[in-house]
Amino acid sequence: QSxxxxxxxxxxxxxQSITISCTGSSSDVGSWNLVSWYQQYPGKAPKLMxxxxxxxxxxxxxxFSGSKSGNTASLTISGLQAEDDADYYCCSYVDSSTHWVxxxxxxxxxx
Amino acid sequence: xxxxxxxxxxxxxxxxxxxLSCAASGFIFSGYAxxxxxxxxxxxxxxxxxxxxxxxxxxxxxxxxxxxxISRDNSESTLYLQMNSLRPEDTAVYYCAxxxxxxxxxxxxxxxGTLVTVSS
Numbered sequence: 001q002s003x004x005x006x007x008x009x010x011x012x013x014x015x016q017s018i019t020i021s022c023t024g025s026s027s028d029v030g031s032w033n034l035v036s037w038y039q040q041y042p043g044k045a046p047k048l049m050x051x052x053x054x055x056x057x058x059x060x061x062x063x064f065s066g067s068k069s070g071n072t073a074s075l076t077i078s079g080l081q082a083e084d085d086a087d088y089y090c091c092s093y094v095d096s097s098t099h100w101v102x103x104x105x106x107x108x109x110x111x
Numbered sequence: 112x113x114x115x116x117x118x119x120x121x122x123x124x125x126x127x128x129x130x131l132s133c134a135a136s137g138f139i140f141s142g143y144a145x146x147x148x149x150x151x152x153x154x155x156x157x158x159x160x161x162x163x164x165x166x167x168x169x170x171x172x173x174x175x176x177x178x179x180x181i182s183r184d185n186s187e188s189t190l191y192l193q194m195n196s197l198r199p200e201d202t203a204v205y206y207c208a209x210x211x212x213x214x215x216x217x218x219x220x221x222x223x224g225t226l227v228t229v230s231s
Contacts, residue, residue: 032215034213034215034216034217036216036217038156040156044223045206045221045222045223045224046156046206046221047221048218048219048220051211051213051216051217051219052213052216057219089155089156091156091158091217093215093216093217098173099158099161099170099172100158100161100217101158102155102156102157102158103155104155105155105156
């Protein structure tokens, strides 16, 4: 069982917006602004999409945005495109013992 | 551009040992922390180990503590993972990844991974 909880799947039509939630606890997501989001295609390496809750790395489309409220972080994809069809994982720093934990992943399907 | 190339993955018997390597280029390797992470077949991502830029601190997931050792050679821009007492549940694609400037934030670049299969 993953430490962070994500929905198994989210779907949307091209052009729509979708939001993926990542629920943790006051020990991880709620304590730190250190949530990252990764996109992964089958057989490929994960790619960083959002760091430190809401920072978008250079080269990542501005259709991707991150936020956090309490113990839940969220990734929003606006203007959904076929290329967004992939798996998405959240990750949070925890503490000096556990260090980092991931969510179980969310399969995004573009209808 | 940042490049991370893992090698060393193979089929190994339970209780066996294996050393993975990760050759880094495109950035100042000695200036950044590094991670090893893994992904079992059909499963999610799991953080495995971390090493500071100068090797002064090393952290491990409970699932590998006491069996795996992370190390680095900054003169060769290479990261290593020594894996001992391997178990079937260690079967996974192992990724090396570069830490960002804020070391407590998870990795910003990942290699393509190397497959380790633990089976008799």
